[in-house]
Amino acid sequence: xxxxxxxxxxxxxxxxxxxxxxxxxxxxxxxxxxxxxxxxxxxxxxxxxxxxxxxxxxxxxxxx
Numbered sequence: 390x391x392x393x394x395x396x397x398x399x400x401x402x403x404x405x406x407x408x409x410x411x412x413x414x415x416x417x418x419x420x421x422x423x424x425x426x427x428x429x430x431x432x433x434x435x436x437x438x439x440x441x442x443x444x445x446x447x448x449x450x451x452x453x
Contacts, residue, residue: 392437395450399441402429406440412451 394400398409400419405427407419417434419427437453 391452392439393450393452394437394439395443397443397445398439399443401436401438401440403433403435405429412449 394409394412394417396409396412399407400409402417402419405419405421407421407427409417410420410426411418415431417429417431419429421427431453434453
């Protein structure tokens with residue numbers, strides 16, 4: 390996809406909106422507005438949209 394996301398970025402991944410709380414080897418955890426955690430398998434991601442970038446965590450980014 391060529392999109393780089395990082396910790397605390399607000400993103401929309403496959404229709405789920407939340408901030409990036411964790412980036413692992415195979416999963417990304419998003420926390421939505423209701424403080425619900427969504428574990429997303431990186432290999433199954435179809436769409437990504439960055440809604441708000443947090444530049445504080447510039448070194449904690451991955452490319453999808």
